[in-house]
Amino acid sequence: MRFYDAVMRGCELAPRQAFGAFVRRDPRQPIAACALGAARLGTGSGLVHSAFPFLRQITACPECDDGDSTELSTIIAHLNDKHRWTREQIALWASQFEPALPGPPRDSDDADSVIGGYERPEAPDELVEEEEQECLP
Ligand SMILES: [Zn+2]
Numbered sequence: 001m002r003f004y005d006a007v008m009r010g011c012e013l014a015p016r017q018a019f020g021a022f023v024r025r026d027p028r029q030p031i032a033a034c035a036l037g038a039a040r041l042g043t044g045s046g047l048v049h050s051a052f053p054f055l056r057q058i059t060a061c062p063e064c065d066d067g068d069s070t071e072l073s074t075i076i077a078h079l080n081d082k083h084r085w086t087r088e089q090i091a092l093w094a095s096q097f098e099p100a101l102p103g104p105p106r107d108s109d110d111a112d113s114v115i116g117g118y119e120r121p122e123a124p125d126e127l128v129e130e131e132e133q134e135c136l137p
Contacts, residue, residue, distance in 0.1 A: 001042070001043060001051070002095070002098065003039060003052050003054075003055075003091060003094055003095055003098050004091040004092060004094075004095045005042070006038075006039045006042030006043050006051065006052070007035060007038045007039045007042055007087055007088070007090070007091035008038075008042070008088065008091065009038075009041070009042035010033055010037065010038025010039055010040065010041035010042035010087075011033075011038050011042075011087050011088070013031065013033075013038075013041045013042070014030070014031040014032055014033035014037065014038055014041055015030045015031075015032075016029065016030055016031070016032035016033075017032060017033070017034065017035075017080070017086065017087055018032035018033050018034045018037055019034065019080065019081050019084070020034075020081055021034065021037070022034055022036060022037035022040060023037040023040070023041065033087075034077065034080045034081070034087070035076050035077070035079070035080045035085075035087045035090040035091065035094075036048055036073060036076055036077055036080070038087050039051075039052070039091075048073070049073065052098070054072065054097050054098050054099060055071070055072045055073040055076070055094075056071055056072065056073070057071070057072050057097060058070065058071060058072070059072050059075055059097065060075070061075050061078055061079065061083075062079075062093065063079070063083045072094065072097055076090055076094055079093070
């Protein structure tokens, strides 16, 4: 599951955005979750850092111009609580840090461009020339 999908799924489970808490349960209101809380709910495991190790990488707040860098998960909480970004905005922004899924390229034309300038070496003659042999008993 991608981080964005986990947050969006968590937003369905917790329709309100929480500030200053992962998850807020109030019996009189629908459950609330901040961006990380939504990701936690969305994964179903509650282990956000295990599901998304990229949250540990160090980066800076896109809003503050103070040059301070800290863990991405801390920035996410900060964007949620201080700058009041929506959870979807946060999920979209954070997704740029998520590594691409491993797997074959979607398009074989892309594979050629990735190789970029690689020239196939000439095959040795003995592999190219087919020996004509007759199958004699
Ligand atoms: Zn900030």
